[in-house]
Amino acid sequence: MNKRRLWSFSFTTATLVLIPAAIGINYIGKLFAGVLKLPLWLDSIGTALASMLSGPVVGAISGAINNIIYGLTMDPISFVYALTSIAIGITVGIIAYNGRINTLWKSIIAGVVVAIVAAIVSTPLNVIFWGGQTGNVWGDALYAYLIAHAVPVWIASFLDEIVVDFPDKIATMIIAFLIFKGLPRKLILLYQSGETIEKLD
Amino acid sequence: MKKIIVENLKYRYPLSENLALKGISFEVEGGEFIGIIGRNLAGKSTLCQALVGLVPHFYKGAYSGNVEISGMNVLENNISELSKKIGIVFQNPFTQITAAKLTVYEEIAFGLENMGIEIKETIRRIEYVLHLLDLEKYKDRNPFELSGGQMQRLAIASIIAMKPEIIVLDEPTSQLDPQGSEEVFKAIQSLSREGITIMMVEQKIEKIAQYADRVMLMSDGEVVDFDVPQKIFLRDDLLNYGVQAPVFTRVCRSLNIKNKNTGLYPVTLDEAYELMVRHEQNRS
Amino acid sequence: MAKTLSLYVERNTFIHRVDSINKILYVLVSVAIPLILPYKFVAVLLILISISFLLLAKVMRRVIPLIEFSVIILLSIVIIQGLFHAGNKTVAFHIARITFYKEGLSYAFTLSMRVINILLAFAILVLTTKPSELIEALVKKGLSPRFGYVLSSALQIIPQMMSAVGSIMDAQRSRGLETEGNLAVRIRAFFPLIGPVVMGSLIETRERAMALEVRAFNSREKKTFLNERQNLRSDNVIRLILFSILSLSIVLRVLL
Ligand SMILES: Nc1ncnc2c1ncn2[C@@H]1O[C@H](COP(=O)(O)OP(=O)(O)OP(=O)(O)O)[C@@H](O)[C@H]1O
Ligand SMILES: [Mg+2]
Numbered sequence: 001m002n003k004r005r006l007w008s009f010s011f012t013t014a015t016l017v018l019i020p021a022a023i024g025i026n027y028i029g030k031l032f033a034g035v036l037k038l039p040l041w042l043d044s045i046g047t048a049l050a051s052m053l054s055g056p057v058v059g060a061i062s063g064a065i066n067n068i069i070y071g072l073t074m075d076p077i078s079f080v081y082a083l084t085s086i087a088i089g090i091t092v093g094i095i096a097y098n099g100r101i102n103t104l105w106k107s108i109i110a111g112v113v114v115a116i117v118a119a120i121v122s123t124p125l126n127v128i129f130w131g132g133q134t135g136n137v138w139g140d141a142l143y144a145y146l147i148a149h150a151v152p153v154w155i156a157s158f159l160d161e162i163v164v165d166f167p168d169k170i171a172t173m174i175i176a177f178l179i180f181k182g183l184p185r186k187l188i189l190l191y192q193s194g195e196t197i198e199k200l201d
Numbered sequence: 202m203k204k205i206i207v208e209n210l211k212y213r214y215p216l217s218e219n220l221a222l223k224g225i226s227f228e229v230e231g232g233e234f235i236g237i238i239g240r241n242l243a244g245k246s247t248l249c250q251a252l253v254g255l256v257p258h259f260y261k262g263a264y265s266g267n268v269e270i271s272g273m274n275v276l277e278n279n280i281s282e283l284s285k286k287i288g289i290v291f292q293n294p295f296t297q298i299t300a301a302k303l304t305v306y307e308e309i310a311f312g313l314e315n316m317g318i319e320i321k322e323t324i325r326r327i328e329y330v331l332h333l334l335d336l337e338k339y340k341d342r343n344p345f346e347l348s349g350g351q352m353q354r355l356a357i358a359s360i361i362a363m364k365p366e367i368i369v370l371d372e373p374t375s376q377l378d379p380q381g382s383e384e385v386f387k388a389i390q391s392l393s394r395e396g397i398t399i400m401m402v403e404q405k406i407e408k409i410a411q412y413a414d415r416v417m418l419m420s421d422g423e424v425v426d427f428d429v430p431q432k433i434f435l436r437d438d439l440l441n442y443g444v445q446a447p448v449f450t451r452v453c454r455s456l457n458i459k460n461k462n463t464g465l466y467p468v469t470l471d472e473a474y475e476l477m478v479r480h481e482q483n484r485s
Numbered sequence: 486m487a488k489t490l491s492l493y494v495e496r497n498t499f500i501h502r503v504d505s506i507n508k509i510l511y512v513l514v515s516v517a518i519p520l521i522l523p524y525k526f527v528a529v530l531l532i533l534i535s536i537s538f539l540l541l542a543k544v545m546r547r548v549i550p551l552i553e554f555s556v557i558i559l560l561s562i563v564i565i566q567g568l569f570h571a572g573n574k575t576v577a578f579h580i581a582r583i584t585f586y587k588e589g590l591s592y593a594f595t596l597s598m599r600v601i602n603i604l605l606a607f608a609i610l611v612l613t614t615k616p617s618e619l620i621e622a623l624v625k626k627g628l629s630p631r632f633g634y635v636l637s638s639a640l641q642i643i644p645q646m647m648s649a650v651g652s653i654m655d656a657q658r659s660r661g662l663e664t665e666g667n668l669a670v671r672i673r674a675f676f677p678l679i680g681p682v683v684m685g686s687l688i689e690t691r692e693r694a695m696a697l698e699v700r701a702f703n704s705r706e707k708k709t710f711l712n713e714r715q716n717l718r719s720d721n722v723i724r725l726i727l728f729s730i731l732s733l734s735i736v737l738r739v740l741l
Contacts, residue, residue, distance in 0.1 A: 012694075013259070013631075013694040013695075013697050013698050013702055013703065014259075014691065016635050017638070017690045017693050017694045017697065018687075018690050019639065020635060020638040020639035020643070021642065021686045021687055021689070021690050023639045023642075023643060024639070024642045024643050024645070024646035024647075024686055025646075025683050025686065025687075027643050027646065027647055028650050028679060028682065028683060031647060031650060031651070032650070032675065032679060036668075036672065036675065038668070038671075038672075045683075049687065065635060065639060068636075069490070069639055069640065071607070072492075072607075072610075072611050072616070073490050073491065073492055073611070073640075074551075074554075075551070075554050076555075076603060076604050076608075076611075077555055077600065077603070129599075129600060130558055130562055130596070131562050131565070131566055131592065131593065131596055133558060133561065133562060135554075135557075140561060140565070143565070144565050144569065147565070147569045147571070148568070148569045153571065179680070179683055179684060179687075182680070183684065183687060183688070184688060186691065187688055187690070187691055189214065189215060189216050190260070190691055192216065193215035193216060193261050194215065194261060195261065196261060197257045197262065197263070197264055197276075198261075198262070198263040198264070199263070200211050200212075200213065200220075200263045200264060201211075201265050250695070253699055255695050255698060255699070258698075259694070259695060259698055279703065280698045280699060280701075280703065281698075281701040281702070281703050281704035281705070281706075284701050288699060289695075289699050291692055291696065292692075293689070295689070296689045296693045296696060297692070297693070297696040299634075299638070299693075299696075299697060299700070300638045300642050300645070300693070301634050301637035301638040301641060302637075303489060307711060307712075311700055312700035312701050314708050314709050314710060314711060315630075315700060315701035315702060315704045315708060316701045316704055316706055317704070317706030317707050317708060317709050318709060319709060320709060320710075320713070323711060345641070345645060356696070360700075363701070
């Protein structure tokens, strides 16, 4: 059968139009978390959805452009965290390929994997720019406690990050899964179909 | 000259089981206004998209048959090339805004910039369509700040600026309020007067009766009938296809008021009115 | 309501008229030089230069919201590193019974200068450049117009979606529905409201993609631009200056 390849670098118009929508969803998640004073970021739901619909490459690009735009309009340091967003896009894209995020449990497991990847990529950035902190109150409190007890900066920083990433990425993947499940078949087919026209008869 | 030639067109969407178009053939002359009717999922939108090349180039899937638009083969030309000959307007005005331009003026320019039209000509065309679609007042507005009817006229203007010979309208007023719909129908009439060939899918059957030179009745991926509105609306099995004849036709039919020359029932208000007056005069 | 996401401040100054590509180059040079010449005073000097440009552009006041978030983190870094940095030996001062150390403070100072320098250079770019001009300049320099579209469209669609959600949330709050209280309750109250906006934005991509295709989005013709920016003579001079400064700093690095 004619199906889109995992590492497709062909950007159809539909995949390009998906990117701004994904970034808009990231922003909505962030707003939602802020207004409801949730102790989470929820700022990569759109990136995850782009990956689930259209694969790791489109997901990664959505993540990167998300941070570029956030950097240009809110907080310039967000630029460097484009690397984390790219990693999230790629990870979700790979896991989602062949419909491997199709139950609530699987989406939770995907959330755990994504959290670990995100923390691994973010930690060096946190160390370079913030001496290892993340800017999240709970994470940074843990960090301060750990380095006060002579735990190496890298480990303290990784733990600072992952304390926040675990609940955040699990919630992100659950929400993305619930939204994806509600999308019309027409739309999912559009993104999954291959690149050639068959001849009938 | 024939503007549209469709020969035995068959199409199946990717990863789907059934054919959405099952061997369609018809021809359309330049300047004609064609109405397309039929129940939900009859394949009307798929046919529209096949005329502009979205089927198969955008969707891929499985395809056979032959579609020629002003002498251009759809399968052999890409959508951008075809857009010089044929344009399309969809239901939802909101999704047709590029969302990348800040003013109505720039929005209209989008397609022309992509086609590489030189700036002087671009400006000339923008001024022309702003006037034709009565959008001059809004040229510096953000497209998102327009009303539904204005937005849909902007979508039409953006297509007309590309100078197509044919325009396809897929339920262009189904998401508009009554006032917006009227604005858009007026705009469509002015396109027809400019000599543009029109194919319009529309649920409001009175509008089809009023504008269409010929009506195409579709069902289940096939063209059931393609004829002048008076003949289409005479069919007894119309309701089986989810379509009801215009109210004037039904009234005159129940009163047995016909056009003496053609022997057919009227389809528009004006026609019905005239025949009724004559009918009354004859009786007295 | 509907507007593009941007920090651009309209003013009629020389800085505003500088070619956007040059402003990007300025950011790159400002980020590169402290890496090439890793001395505290170099970062401080660059910061002072950026501040004078921001003053010339009459946008200094708009810088504050842009750097606010980072500055708060930097303050917490000063405190945490000043107290707990691994290399802490020399006492700097005491506040109440808490001791701050020189090594940690010095490390925090270096980090802060690095971050603030980047922030200010960026501020010049984002506060004095219209996003649409920036994107068009990049497209003319060879960025694919299709990706140029993605950037412009994101800048328009984000505020569009945010204002849709914002008005739903406001309506919800004014009806006294829960924004407080139990977490689960708060989430349950908003999911059904925001869901449709999110789903809608995804569903719309199919039709928007079709609408773009029929407007020659994938055309292979050479694109024209409705808004042509006149190149200024100063553009090349500025570019030359930037490259000279960068080269000079590399030469200094090799010599020192
Ligand atoms: N993008 C798509 N992917 C897969 N199948 C599709 C797609 N679009 C339409 N179909 C299928 O093709 C057939 C024809 O649908 P089409 O949308 O052309 O009908 P329609 O006459 O325009 O209906 P409506 O009145 O609802 O607009 C239907 O069976 C539909 O399910
Ligand atoms: Mg339809």
